Amino acid sequence: MWTQGLVVARRDWNDKLFTLSIKAEIAPFIAGQFIKLSQVLADKRVARAYSIVSAPDAELLEVLAIKVEAGQLSPALHQLAIGDAITVSTKAAGFLTLDELPQSADYSNLWFLATGTGVGPFISMLRTQAPWLKYEKIILVYGVSYQTDIAYHDVIQQLLLQYPKQFVFIPMVTRDPEASVSMANALHCRIPQGLVSGELETRAQVDINPQSSQVMICGNPEMISEVQTLLLERGLSKNLRRAPGQITLEKYW
Ligand SMILES: Cc1cc2nc3c(=O)[nH]c(=O)nc-3n(C[C@H](O)[C@H](O)[C@H](O)COP(=O)(O)OP(=O)(O)OC[C@H]3O[C@@H](n4cnc5c(N)ncnc54)[C@H](O)[C@@H]3O)c2cc1C
Ligand SMILES: NC(=O)c1ccc[n+]([C@@H]2O[C@H](COP(=O)([O-])OP(=O)(O)OC[C@H]3O[C@@H](n4cnc5c(N)ncnc54)[C@H](OP(=O)(O)O)[C@@H]3O)[C@@H](O)[C@H]2O)c1
Structure with a gap:
C-alpha cells in the first residue's frame, strides 16, 4: 500500500x-x-x-x-x-529494532556499528527512551570516509551532553587525517580494523563479549560481513528469534 x-x-x-x-x-x-x-x-x-x-x-x-x-x-x-x-x-518493515534483542539484564552494553547512511536507524532508536532505560553503556561507532560525511552531529552532540556517562561516540574517519583535530575520540581506520587492534574497545572502555554485549550493525554489506566474522570468532552469535544471540544486522545492499 x-x-x-x-x-x-x-x-x-x-x-x-x-x-x-x-x-x-x-x-x-x-x-x-x-x-x-x-x-x-x-x-x-x-x-x-x-x-x-x-x-x-x-x-x-x-x-x-x-x-x-x-x-x-x-x-x-x-x-x-x-x-x-x-x-x-504505508507500512514500515524490518527487524533491526531493540525489541528483537534478548531482554536479559546481563546484556549491559549496546554497540551500534554503522557506516554511512547506516547510522539512520540508530539515531531513531537513540531518539527514544528505550535504550537509555535498559543499557548501562551505549556506544555509537560511525564509519565515514571524510569528516564532512558525518550526518546528525548536532543530535549526537546533544545526546553526549544529555547522557555523559552512558553514551560513547566513536567516529571512524577513514580518508581524512585532519579529522581528529576537531573530533574527540575519532579513529582513523575501518571498523573491522578497530576491532582487531582493540582500539575501539579501548576508546569505549567497554569490552565486546558474549556475556554482556549486544551488537547491532548497519550499512555497507562488506563491513557487516567482516565484522560479523570477527564477532563470531569471539564467541558471539547471530541473534535469531529461534536462537537468541548478540549480533543483529541490516545490510543496505
Ligand atoms: C533495509 C534497507 C534500508 C536502507 N536504508 C537506506 C537509507 O536509510 N539511506 C540510504 O541512502 N540507503 C538506504 N538503503 C539503500 C537504498 O534502498 C538504495 O539501494 C539506495 O538509495 C540506492 O538506490 P538507487 O536506486 O539510487 O541505486 P541502485 O541502482 O539501487 O544502486 C545500488 C548500488 O548503490 C550503492 N548503494 C546503495 N545504497 C547505498 C548507501 N546507502 N550508501 C552507499 N552506497 C549505496 C551500492 O553500491 C549498490 O550496489 C537501504 C537498503 C535496505 C535494503
Ligand atoms: N567514487 C569514489 O571515489 C567513491 C568513494 C566513496 C564512496 N563512493 C560511493 O558513494 C556512495 C556513498 O558511500 P558512503 O561513503 O556513504 O559509504 P561507504 O562507501 O560504504 O563508506 C562508508 C565507510 O565505510 C567504510 N568501508 C567501506 N567498505 C568497507 C569494508 N569492506 N569494511 C569496513 N569498512 C568499509 C569506508 O571506508 P573507506 O573510506 O576506507 O572506503 C567508509 O569509512 C557509494 O555509492 C559509494 O560507492 C564513491
Missing part, C-alpha cells in the same frame, strides 16, 4: 548526503524500521528502502539518503525540493 507524501524540509549535510523530512500518513512503526520511497522514472515505478531516522512519535518522517551517482532512485530523491510529492509505503 502506498500513500502520497510531501517533502516539507530537507537538510544537506554535504553535496551528496541529505535528509528529507516528509509529511505522510503511515502506520505506527518501531524505531529502526524502514519504509519504501518510490517514484515513476522513465515510465517505470522504482521503489527503494530507506530507514526512518525520526522517532516513532515525531510528526514528520525523516530519511537520510546518499546520492549514488550511478543509481536509479537516489539521484531523483536528491533533486526533490520542499513542496514536491513523494510516494511512501
Whole structure:
C-alpha cells in the first residue's frame, strides 16, 4: 500500500548526503524500521528502502539518503525540493529494532556499528527512551570516509551532553587525517580494523563479549560481513528469534 507524501524540509549535510523530512500518513512503526520511497522514472515505478531516522512519535518522517551517482532512485530523491510529492509505503518493515534483542539484564552494553547512511536507524532508536532505560553503556561507532560525511552531529552532540556517562561516540574517519583535530575520540581506520587492534574497545572502555554485549550493525554489506566474522570468532552469535544471540544486522545492499 502506498500513500502520497510531501517533502516539507530537507537538510544537506554535504553535496551528496541529505535528509528529507516528509509529511505522510503511515502506520505506527518501531524505531529502526524502514519504509519504501518510490517514484515513476522513465515510465517505470522504482521503489527503494530507506530507514526512518525520526522517532516513532515525531510528526514528520525523516530519511537520510546518499546520492549514488550511478543509481536509479537516489539521484531523483536528491533533486526533490520542499513542496514536491513523494510516494511512501504505508507500512514500515524490518527487524533491526531493540525489541528483537534478548531482554536479559546481563546484556549491559549496546554497540551500534554503522557506516554511512547506516547510522539512520540508530539515531531513531537513540531518539527514544528505550535504550537509555535498559543499557548501562551505549556506544555509537560511525564509519565515514571524510569528516564532512558525518550526518546528525548536532543530535549526537546533544545526546553526549544529555547522557555523559552512558553514551560513547566513536567516529571512524577513514580518508581524512585532519579529522581528529576537531573530533574527540575519532579513529582513523575501518571498523573491522578497530576491532582487531582493540582500539575501539579501548576508546569505549567497554569490552565486546558474549556475556554482556549486544551488537547491532548497519550499512555497507562488506563491513557487516567482516565484522560479523570477527564477532563470531569471539564467541558471539547471530541473534535469531529461534536462537537468541548478540549480533543483529541490516545490510543496505
Ligand atoms: C533495509 C534497507 C534500508 C536502507 N536504508 C537506506 C537509507 O536509510 N539511506 C540510504 O541512502 N540507503 C538506504 N538503503 C539503500 C537504498 O534502498 C538504495 O539501494 C539506495 O538509495 C540506492 O538506490 P538507487 O536506486 O539510487 O541505486 P541502485 O541502482 O539501487 O544502486 C545500488 C548500488 O548503490 C550503492 N548503494 C546503495 N545504497 C547505498 C548507501 N546507502 N550508501 C552507499 N552506497 C549505496 C551500492 O553500491 C549498490 O550496489 C537501504 C537498503 C535496505 C535494503
Ligand atoms: N567514487 C569514489 O571515489 C567513491 C568513494 C566513496 C564512496 N563512493 C560511493 O558513494 C556512495 C556513498 O558511500 P558512503 O561513503 O556513504 O559509504 P561507504 O562507501 O560504504 O563508506 C562508508 C565507510 O565505510 C567504510 N568501508 C567501506 N567498505 C568497507 C569494508 N569492506 N569494511 C569496513 N569498512 C568499509 C569506508 O571506508 P573507506 O573510506 O576506507 O572506503 C567508509 O569509512 C557509494 O555509492 C559509494 O560507492 C564513491
